[in-house]
Amino acid sequence: MPYTYEYPRPSVTVDAAVFGFDGAELQILLIERALEPFAGSWAIPGGFVDMNESVEAAALRELQEETGISRVFLEQLYTFGEVLRDPRGRVISVAYYALVKPSEHPTSAASDARQARWFPVSALPPLAFDHEKIVAVALARLRGKVRYEPVGFELLPPKFTLSELQALYEAILGTALDKRNFRKKILGMGLLIALSERRQGGQHRPAQLFRFDQKAYKQLRKNGFNFEL
Amino acid sequence: MPYTYEYPRPSVTVDAAVFGFDGAELQILLIERALEPFAGSWAIPGGFVDMNESVEAAALRELQEETGISRVFLEQLYTFGEVLRDPRGRVISVAYYALVKPSEHPTSAASDARQARWFPVSALPPLAFDHEKIVAVALARLRGKVRYEPVGFELLPPKFTLSELQALYEAILGTALDKRNFRKKILGMGLLIALSERRQGGQHRPAQLFRFDQKAYKQLRKNGFNFEL
DNA sequence: TCAAAAGTGTTCTTGATACACCCATGC
DNA sequence: GCATGGGTGTATCAAGAACACTTTTGA
Numbered sequence: 040m041p042y043t044y045e046y047p048r049p050s051v052t053v054d055a056a057v058f059g060f061d062g063a064e065l066q067i068l069l070i071e072r073a074l075e076p077f078a079g080s081w082a083i084p085g086g087f088v089d090m091n092e093s094v095e096a097a098a099l100r101e102l103q104e105e106t107g108i109s110r111v112f113l114e115q116l117y118t119f120g121e122v123l124r125d126p127r128g129r130v131i132s133v134a135y136y137a138l139v140k141p142s143e144h145p146t147s148a149a150s151d152a153r154q155a156r157w158f159p160v161s162a163l164p165p166l167a168f169d170h171e172k173i174v175a176v177a178l179a180r181l182r183g184k185v186r187y188e189p190v191g192f193e194l195l196p197p198k199f200t201l202s203e204l205q206a207l208y209e210a211i212l213g214t215a216l217d218k219r220n221f222r223k224k225i226l227g228m229g230l231l232i233a234l235s236e237r238r239q240g241g242q243h244r245p246a247q248l249f250r251f252d253q254k255a256y257k258q259l260r261k262n263g264f265n266f267e268l
Numbered sequence: 269m270p271y272t273y274e275y276p277r278p279s280v281t282v283d284a285a286v287f288g289f290d291g292a293e294l295q296i297l298l299i300e301r302a303l304e305p306f307a308g309s310w311a312i313p314g315g316f317v318d319m320n321e322s323v324e325a326a327a328l329r330e331l332q333e334e335t336g337i338s339r340v341f342l343e344q345l346y347t348f349g350e351v352l353r354d355p356r357g358r359v360i361s362v363a364y365y366a367l368v369k370p371s372e373h374p375t376s377a378a379s380d381a382r383q384a385r386w387f388p389v390s391a392l393p394p395l396a397f398d399h400e401k402i403v404a405v406a407l408a409r410l411r412g413k414v415r416y417e418p419v420g421f422e423l424l425p426p427k428f429t430l431s432e433l434q435a436l437y438e439a440i441l442g443t444a445l446d447k448r449n450f451r452k453k454i455l456g457m458g459l460l461i462a463l464s465e466r467r468q469g470g471q472h473r474p475a476q477l478f479r480f481d482q483k484a485y486k487q488l489r490k491n492g493f494n495f496e497l
Numbered sequence: 498t499c500a501a502a503a504g505t506g507t508t509c510t511t512g513a514t515a516c517a518c519c520c521a522t523g524c
Numbered sequence: 525g526c527a528t529g530g531g532t533g534t535a536t537c538a539a540g541a542a543c544a545c546t547t548t549t550g551a
Contacts, residue, residue, distance in 0.1 A: 094349025
């Protein structure tokens with residue numbers, strides 16, 4: 040690297056806000072830090088980027104190491120580059136957000152995390168570093184994104200009912216939605232496939248199960264289709 | 269920095285896609301590199317982040333140094349973190365995009381740029397590094413952003429006609445817009461202030477000049493107003 | 498008087514919103 | 525038979541899209 044010897048180098052970390060949904064509330068996965076600084080504090084998972092891995096690969100690796108999660112929807116969020124944001128010195132953090140189906144990802148703490156645990160976004164503990172800011176940006180992004188791209192399905196199990204889907208949207212957007220209008224709109228898009236199964240959940244009428252039609256979505260996108268709400 | 273001595277550190281650069289508008293076409297400001305690698309190639313302005321400045325401050329500084337531009341709309345775009353994106357070694361780039369009023373920013377090359385020049389986005393030369401990718405992402409972001417936030421005004425002089433505004437939107441979006449509908453919508457928002465001046469530009473009827481009403485916009489935003497198209 | 502851009506309203510169509518009752522099941 | 529969530533249609537309203545002619549100026 041002949042050209043850059045003279046340049047001072049900051050450290051670069053990745054941090055990921057991992058969202059999940061428990062059927063009622065939007066959740067975020069936090070780890071309890073095992074190491075200084077902020078040992079014992081809650082934080083979003085993350086760590087240093089190695090020299091021989093891309094930034095995105097680092098985010099995936101840290102998620103795997105600290106929480107056991109792999110194969111998730113992951114998208115870059117924002118890079119936090121204030122000079123004093125980390126007591127260890129100059130550390131620039133590339134933040135990501137991830138959407139997982141908690142049912143498919145039993146979390147298991149490891150690496151430099153004492154434990155990993157889901158918290159409802161409405162009741163988060165104090166967080167290490169500037170992670171509260173990162174979470175706030177991630178939430179804003181998710182709320183924006185969910186309205187014009189079908190990312191909600193990343194948070195639901197492969198088979199779901201329309202009521203579950205609606206509850207998810209209500210949890211993310213923080214508003215009540217009209218049941219008939221919601222169904223009319225979402226079914227009208229032709230992105231859901233009705234399965235031959237139903238879900239029985241108590242002493243009432245069983246609900247039709249659906250799955251998201253990835254292929255139809257990709258096809259529609261090519262033709263200029265825009266998912267909306 | 270006791271905790272991080274053991275970590276290898278990538279270099280971090282900032283790069284900025286700077287957009288302008290000449291009345292007809294959307295333009296991008298490029299510099300001709302004076303130094304290796306890619307000496308003599310065109311590139312978007314950028315450079316290394318110093319240890320004692322935030323990433324955003326670095327982007328502003330590099331813009332000033334390489335093109336003479338200051339006090340512009342600047343927003344973070346995306347961080348490019350592939351391992352081999354820079355021949356100098358491991359260099360992570362935090363990309364920004366900027367919107368400038370070319371009239372107010374006579375560009376002047378300096379620092380490690382031989383010259384700075386505007387190019388229409390439809391006719392860019394080959395670019396250094398992965399800058400073509402960065403420009404593509406910046407363009408996509410601008411096209412998305414311009415539809416739901418009034419950023420277009422950053423590209424126009426303080427006083428402008430409705431035809432100029434419409435031409436700008438048409439250049440960015442790449443589509444023709446209906447004159448009457450455009451005027452109806454944009455005036456209906458109450459964000460433009462009609463000035464008592466007119467602009468004479470040839471042998472035809474002079475056009476009413478307007479300016480953007482920043483205060484009204486901030487006020488409306490507080491009340492949940494959403495700019496759209 | 499001609500060329501060139503500025504300016505102006507109405508109709509139609511489409512999508513968003515509001516709203517209330519019957520259905521299937523388990524207990 | 526009753527409690528619980530599942531499922532369905534219509535009428536109103538607002539916003540978007542389509543569309544053509546008159547006005548003002550300089551040459």
